[in-house]
Amino acid sequence: MDTKPENFIQQIIRTDLEEGRVHRVVTRFPPEPNGYLHIGHAKSICLNFGLAEQFGGACNLRFDDTNPEKEEDAYVRAIEADVRWLGFQWDGAVRFASDYFGRLYEWARYLVEQDKAYVCELSAEQTREYRGTLTEPGRDSPYRDRPAAESLDLLEQMRRGEIEEGRMVLRAKIDMSAPNMNLRDPVLYRVKRVPHHRTGDEWNIYPSYDFAHGQEDAIEGVTHSICTLEFEDHRPLYDWFIDNLPVPSRPRQYEFGRLNLNYTVTSKRRLKRLVDENHVDGWDDPRMPTLSGLRRRGVTPAAIRNFCDSLAVAKTDGTVDMAQFEHFIREDLNTSAHRAMCVLDPLPVELVNVPEGQVETLRAPNHPQRQELGHRELPFSRHIYIDRGDFSEDTSLSRKKFKRLVLGEWVRLRAAYVIRALDVVRGDGGEPVKVIAEIVPGTVGENPPEDIRPRGVIHWVSADDCLDCEIRLYDRLFKTPSPGAGDSDFLEAINPDSLKVLTGCKAEAGLRAGDPAHHFQFEREGYFYADSRHSTADKPVFNQTIGLRETWTQ
RNA sequence: UGGGGCGUCGCCAAGUGGCUAAGGCAACGGGUUUUGAUCCCGUCAUUCGGAGGUUCGAGUCCUCCCGCCCCAGCCA
Numbered sequence: 001m002d003t004k005p006e007n008f009i010q011q012i013i014r015t016d017l018e019e020g021r022v023h024r025v026v027t028r029f030p031p032e033p034n035g036y037l038h039i040g041h042a043k044s045i046c047l048n049f050g051l052a053e054q055f056g057g058a059c060n061l062r063f064d065d066t067n068p069e070k071e072e073d074a075y076v077r078a079i080e081a082d083v084r085w086l087g088f089q090w091d092g093a094v095r096f097a098s099d100y101f102g103r104l105y106e107w108a109r110y111l112v113e114q115d116k117a118y119v120c121e122l123s124a125e126q127t128r129e130y131r132g133t134l135t136e137p138g139r140d141s142p143y144r145d146r147p148a149a150e151s152l153d154l155l156e157q158m159r160r161g162e163i164e165e166g167r168m169v170l171r172a173k174i175d176m177s178a179p180n181m182n183l184r185d186p187v188l189y190r191v192k193r194v195p196h197h198r199t200g201d202e203w204n205i206y207p208s209y210d211f212a213h214g215q216e217d218a219i220e221g222v223t224h225s226i227c228t229l230e231f232e233d234h235r236p237l238y239d240w241f242i243d244n245l246p247v248p249s250r251p252r253q254y255e256f257g258r259l260n261l262n263y264t265v266t267s268k269r270r271l272k273r274l275v276d277e278n279h280v281d282g283w284d285d286p287r288m289p290t291l292s293g294l295r296r297r298g299v300t301p302a303a304i305r306n307f308c309d310s311l312a313v314a315k316t317d318g319t320v321d322m323a324q325f326e327h328f329i330r331e332d333l334n335t336s337a338h339r340a341m342c343v344l345d346p347l348p349v350e351l352v353n354v355p356e357g358q359v360e361t362l363r364a365p366n367h368p369q370r371q372e373l374g375h376r377e378l379p380f381s382r383h384i385y386i387d388r389g390d391f392s393e394d395t396s397l398s399r400k401k402f403k404r405l406v407l408g409e410w411v412r413l414r415a416a417y418v419i420r421a422l423d424v425v426r427g428d429g430g431e432p433v434k435v436i437a438e439i440v441p442g443t444v445g446e447n448p449p450e451d452i453r454p455r456g457v458i459h460w461v462s463a464d465d466c467l468d469c470e471i472r473l474y475d476r477l478f479k480t481p482s483p484g485a486g487d488s489d490f491l492e493a494i495n496p497d498s499l500k501v502l503t504g505c506k507a508e509a510g511l512r513a514g515d516p517a518h519h520f521q522f523e524r525e526g527y528f529y530a531d532s533r534h535s536t537a538d539k540p541v542f543n544q545t546i547g548l549r550e551t552w553t554q
Numbered sequence: 555u556g557g558g559g560c561g562u563c564g565c566c567a568a569g570u571g572g573c574u575a576a577g578g579c580a581a582c583g584g585g586u587u588u589u590g591a592u593c594c595c596g597u598c599a600u601u602c603g604g605a606g607g608u609u610c611g612a613g614u615c616c617u618c619c620c621g622c623c624c625c626a627g628c629c630a
Contacts, residue, residue: 005568005576032630067629124628133626135556169628179557181626190628209630230624233558255559257623262565268630310578312567314560317623321565324579334592341589369592403590412588445588457588523589552590 007313009047009254013055013224022223025057029083029090030213032064033075033197035268036283036290037082039304039325043259046308048226049088058091060220065098066212068196076197078283082291086301097212098198100219104207105159107215107245108170108188112151116244117188118144119154120171127169130176131184137177138184144173158191161204165191170205174240182237186210214238218247225251228258229317259311260319262481264289270490279494280477286531286543287477287498297474298519298529298545303332322476329546333519333527338366338373341414341459342507342522342542344471346385348463349435351419354382359464362444364415376510380416383463385506390458391435393424403456410440412454414523418443420452459523465509470541471502472531511540524548 006014016022027048031037037045052059061083065071080094111117120143122130132138155170157163170189178184188211193204217225225238232255242250258266265271266289274280274288283290286297294304307328311320360380366373390404390411397406405411410420423436440448448454475498484490511520520528526547534541 011570030630034630064630070629120628127628128626131626133556136626137556138626166628171628181557184626187628192628206628208628213630229559231630233625235558257560310566314567316560316567318560318566321579324566327579330591339589368587368589400590414588416588418588447588454588456590459589521589521591524591525589526591548589548591550590 007256008315009051009224009226009256009313010054012254013051016223017055025052025055025224026060026091026220026222027052027057027224027226028060028062028095028217028220028222030062030064030216031079032067032070033072033079034067034070035075035272036292037079038266038268038271038291039261039264039289039294040259040266042086042291042304043308043311044226044228045083045086045088046305047256047313049090050309051224051226052091057223059088060092060095060222061090062095062216062220063097064209064213064216065096065196065198066206066209068192068194068206071197073197078292082295085291085295086304095216095220096198097207097216098196100212100216101199101203101207103219104212104215105205107247108155108207108211109152110245111172111188112148112155112170114244115148115173117151117170117172118146118148119151119158119168120144120185121168124166127187131181132176134181140176141171141185144185155189155205158189158205159203161193163191163204165193167191172211172237172240174237180233180236182210182234183240186237210234210237211241214241214251214253215245215247217251217253218242218245218249221249222251223249225253227253227255229255229315231255255315256313257315257317259308260317261289261322261325262319263322263476263478263483265478265483265490270484273491274477277491279491286472287474296529296532297543298333298527299329300332300336300519302336303329306332319482326546330527330549333521333545335370337519337521337527339364339368339523340376340508340511340520341378341461342469342471342505342511342525342528343385343387343459343461344502344505344525345388346461346504346506347388347391347432347435349384349386349419349437349460351382351384351437351439352422353438353441354380356382358382362416376508378415378508378510379462379465381462381464384413384460385463385466386413386435386458386460391421391432393432399453399455404458405435405437406455410448410452410454412443412457413460414457416444416460417441418448418452418454459525461506461508463506467507467509467512468539469505469507469511470534470539471505471528471544472541473500473502473544474498475500505542507540507542519545521548 029048049059120141169187171185174183189205284292362378365375393407417439419437421437424432425434427433478493479495480493483493527545528542531541
């Protein structure tokens with residue numbers, strides 16, 4: 001087997017286990033329920049659940065719901081569904097930061113009693129001024145040395161909703177001149193007199209991320225708390241709380257580089273803008289890098305997991321080529337998707353030596369390399385469709401350059417006969433509206449006589465028995481590799497042609513009865529998946545998940 | 555100009571002082587093929603951000619320099 005080198009977190013866990021610092025690994029995936037999960041989250045999900053699985057431990061799903069202004073129950077459900085769809089099962093019940101509000105509050109009081117926290121009445125603006133800058137130390141708040149009893153009393157008033165929002169906060173008493181800004185008396189609790197999606201109006205104050213996260217980890221017995229690089233300088237604060245509070249366990253925070261992909265955006269803020277300003281059709285628009293968008297597009301969980309597993313877990317923050325993701329999408333779909341034929345831009349062909357009304361049933365394998373996937377039956381008759389782009393009247397086109405049907409020449413119809421184009425019926429503008437052709441008898445599954453050399457193989461569909469459908473082709477959502485780079489607005493980089501809707505497409509009849517949950521490869525076109533929103537029983541809409549690799553140059 | 559990180563092929567990345575700098579993606583050649591797909595074979599860093607130094611030996615250790623990312627929310 002291929003031995004993938006251990007990443008730095010695996011090395012840490014292995015030695016923690018070997019040296020007895022940890023007996024059972026516990027990780028967690030801690031989303032905030034304020035938006036949908038995207039491909040960047042998938043890396044974190046695969047990492048956390050993967051580590052737990054690899055080392056025989058557990059991984060919790062915990063919602064970090066400490067800011068009721070932005071959070072909703074609908075996001076909770078969507079996130080749970082996405083994690084399950086990826087194929088992961090969290091340990092025990094879903095956890096919520098809000099489950100621990102009571103304990104967090106007690107710990108806040110504990111810090112005050114220990115003279116390590118105080119209620120500060122500086123306004124937000126004053127707090128900012130007192131904090132200093134990156135290069136200048138901050139100044140102590142005038143409330144810093146108020147008696148613990150007074151802080152305790154005020155904190156209780158904050159909790160009961162007797163204090164206006166913005167009037168007071170609870171701050172840790174650390175060091176206003178610390179070079180690490182996070183240590184300049186960070187806010188532990190702020191007043192927010194808004195209902196919470198789970199605790200209702202029970203609380204009027206809510207803990208900050210810094211005060212909540214590590215303690216949540218400690219409560220759950222999380223051993224390795226993995227987060228992204230931007231939290232690196234929160235670690236001293238994370239450790240400060242763990243060191244100064246009577247928490248039940250000692251979690252450790254480790255940071256890795258988040259996933260960045262070019263030609264897309266992976267920040268909740270930007271994704272939300274795309275949705276809110278109607279640049280896309282919602283969070284699950286097939287062009288979105290959200291898990292729900294990818295799912296609707298036809299990307300499989302396996303493709304996402306294989307891709308994530310291919311990514312390095314390191315402390316570098318690079319940008320991965322979209323092509324690398326696409327490689328794993330094609331790799332999975334190539335082995336799993338059933339083949340079918342669909343003509344996107346139909347051009348009628350009449351086969352003059354096939355009797356009108358005659359229907360021959362042909363067999364085509366569902367997968368060229370996997371016989372066990374069986375075969376399907378294809379009706380073949382006098383009238384068929386081929387793609388307009390697969391026919392040319394230009395006989396000077398070289399065989400190497402155009403491996404399709406040329407007037408007067410032969411081409412193989414996939415899983416059917418070799419045919420020859422005899423004539424063209426033209427429309428008013430002189431454009432071909434129908435090709436008159438003939439089949440070469442006896443060429444189903446057999447090579448034609450030596451003097452007949454088909455240029456190539458093209459797909460087709462019976463015109464007498466086929467399925468009308470709509471096809472949606474997608475291009476990347478952004479025109480530039482890093483939308484919003486510099487001081488440009490990322491919306492300026494939107495690709496206006498990212499969606500192309502094709503109507504009047506003709507798919508092989510069998511798809512009518514086919515399982516809409518199936519992923520298909522429409523041969524020579526790409527991978528397609530029935531759209532869950534727009535498909536109807538009599539007229540499916542297929543999303544192009546991704547095209548086939550095209551290695552020839554025109 | 556404070557603090558915290560990071561710099562190895564176009565992209566991702568292994569490398570934890572000693573055989574000839576892994577691997578994947580992309581690209582480019584060639585072969586097979588009733589999908590211009592898949593598959594197969596081959597090519598692709600005398601060099602590790604730069605300059606010094608230590609060492610018999612350095613991508614790996616030291617010094618200085620350069621570049622990029624993050625931090626001044628009562629967001630996470």
